[in-house]
Amino acid sequence: MEYFQVMQTPLGKVTLLSDGQSFLGCWFENQKHFGGKYDLTKAEESDTLVLQKAKQWLTDYFAGKAPEIATLPIKLKVTSFQQQVLQALQQLPYGHTVTYQQICHLITDDEQRAKNLSRAVGHAIGANPFMIFIPCHRVVGSDGSLTGYAGGLARKKALLTLEEADFQE
Structure with a gap:
């Protein structure tokens, strides 16, 4: 069974999803890829312990703290390549940015392969089921300019x- 909660944040409502044991995802209302690979219409509204922890994490984050993602039992339902990209994103320190090409270099030492991965990395980042928690916004x-989100x-x-x-507008 899957459970959800909707939380109001300073940037709008987010939907949080759990299976009762693990945190499955977080999506802004009306964002691209809302719900990811999950059918949120089948989830039951319930305030599970995992969702309470996720809401506290977001509260701390929006209060200007830098909460650690390791405090949440995240379960990724993604391809192995997407998992590599999302693991690289989890290494990004609070307040720092990185380019798509730098992410490519984090997931492979092969210079030629890294040059060809930008589009695939961009797609994996765009489908990130853990908005804010796994910091694709960085x-x-x-x-240094803002690109898709x-x-x-x-x-x-x-x-x-x-x-x-630091970023360019």
Whole structure:
């Protein structure tokens, strides 16, 4: 069984999903890829312990703290390549940005392969089922500019501003 909660944040409502043991995802209302690979219409509204922890994590985050993702029992329902990309994203420190190409280099030492991975990395980042928690908002263009974000560029800018990260508008 899957359980959900909707939480109001400073950037709008987010839907949090759990299976009771693990945290399965977080999506902004009306974002691209809402619900990811889950059918949220089949989930039951319930305030499980996992969802309580996720809500506390978000509360701390929006209060300007840098909560650790390791405190949540995350379960990824993604391909092995997406998992590599999301694991690389989890290494990004609060308040820092990285380019798509730098992510490519984090997942392979092969220079030629890294050059060809940008599009696939971008797709994996765009389908991230853990908005904010796995910080895809910290990925910027090669010139430091804001690029795509499934939650919308205004939210991406707000998240980076909260973290006092450097980026180009």
